[in-house]
Amino acid sequence: MAPIPSHPAHPDDAPESYVGLDAEGAERLARSRGWSTVRSLPPGSIITMEYLAGRLNFEVEDGTVTRCWHG
Known part of the structure; x- marks a missing residue:
């Protein structure tokens, strides 16, 4: 399977x-x-589902990144 291309702003x-x-x-x-x-963001934060190119999101618990995603 081909790799998923990244957005040019990423x-x-x-x-x-x-x-x-x-x-x-x-x-x-x-x-x-x-x-x-x-x-x-803290775990379980309520956020909008808008996608913003060039944005990286961290879910942070006790000062440590526990999850990370684009948009």
Whole structure:
């Protein structure tokens, strides 16, 4: 199966590489890799389902990234 292409506004970066990192360090790393917007959310946050190209979302619990996704 062919790989899923990334959106042109997305850096060539794997979201799963941020899981387990401390939230502040993960945000600095994401910005250095070219993400224009980085959003940290507590577990179970209610968020809109709008997709924003160039945004990386972190779910953060106790200062550690537990989940990460584009948009």
